[in-house]
Amino acid sequence: MGLLLLVPLLLLPGSYGLPFYNGFYYSNSANDQNPGNGHGKDLLNGVKLVVETPEETLFTYQGASVILPCRYHYEPALGSPRRVRIKWWKLSENGAPEKDVLVAIGVRHRSFGDYQGRVHLRQEKEHDVSLEIQDLRLEDYGRYRCEVIDGLEDESGLVELELRGVVFPYQSPNGRYQLNFHEGQQVCAEQGAVVASFEQLFRAWEEGLDWCNAGWLQYPIMLPQGLAPGVAVGPRHRRRHRYDVFCFATALKGRVYYLEHPEKLTLTEAKEACQEDDATIAKVGQLFAAWKFHGLDRCNAGWLADGSVRYPVVHPHPNCGPPEPGVRSFGFPDPQSRLYGVYCYRQH
DSSP: OOOOOOOOOOOOTTOTTOOEETTEEOOOOTTTSSOSSSTTTGGGTTOEEEEEOOSSOEEEOTTOOEEEOOEEEEESOOSSOOOOEEEEEEOOBTTBOOEEEEEEETTEEEEOGGGTTTEEEOOOSTTBOOEEEOSOOGGGOEEEEEEEEETTEEEEEEEEEEEOEEEEEEOBTTBSSOBOHHHHHHHHHHTTOEEOOHHHHHHHHHTTOOOOSOEEETTTEEOOTTOOSSOOOEEOOTTTOOBEEEEEEEOOSEEEEEOOOSSOBOHHHHHHHHHHTTSEEOOHHHHHHHHHHHOOOOOOOEEOTTSOEEEEESSOOTTSSSSSOEEEEOOOOOTTOOOBEEEEEEEO
8 A cells, every 4th residue: 555645735945926736837927817807706705616527438439539528617607707727637547647638727738748739628618628639549548537726716527438449368379377467568559459457347247258267457456267256356466476468459440351362371471461452460459349349250260460360250150169259269379380361450
């Protein structure tokens, strides 16, 4: 357990007269003094600042644009506009640190980190401070806080953003239980995915995911085998302990397809065949996403980028494996064997 430090409002050396609000400094220049009428006083005289955000979770896809709604108003309504400060940030969860997203005062704004160039305030209507995020990334899912600051008063609301996706277990080519947490993060990234959160895994279990091996999740925690029904978790050491990993991939902006080829291919030949078809060999996460969201249904085993051989089945039929839908795996055959086709990925 870490220590929770409650830090009082301080004026740092060299910053005399510079007010501190939620991790950001705002200058009281001549143009900034007394913004609005009675800055901070009206709110203390029976006027309430109210921030409104949606209660329901927003669902979207990797690569899409999304608007996180946030509006504010005063009760009772004020007769003249007031100058407020807006702050958006992403809350800490699953072991990831809190991330600053955007701050704004009037038309001036500043975005931070990976959000630079991808976020802006809508501000299409009065008191609308909704945040638009473009080119959504896998790591963008989570809870965001919208804070409105009027003088010494501030109110905020939460917006939860979830990406539609699919959870899949992943084993190392070297066999079962070969990955520490950091290696699990790396292999998920190599397969076009991220390490799944507990919430994502639990939702997948509710939808029918049944897997008997322990695998890393974000936090990090792992899922022990043999505890059913349900999902059980327990903390493990990031570097010392080794398990499989549960990855999470979102819906695709492109298309995964089985390449019709006159001959079976080695792994190297499979990669070259996709390139000749103006595509790349598909990753495991892309195949799972194509199966989940685009109904890819083939009984043809094909190479994937990691050297594994798999095929997706939406509607089980005779001579095509178990009687349940899923992505079947042949493991990691000899890369020189010519027994399989290939799944390619072409981006739109």
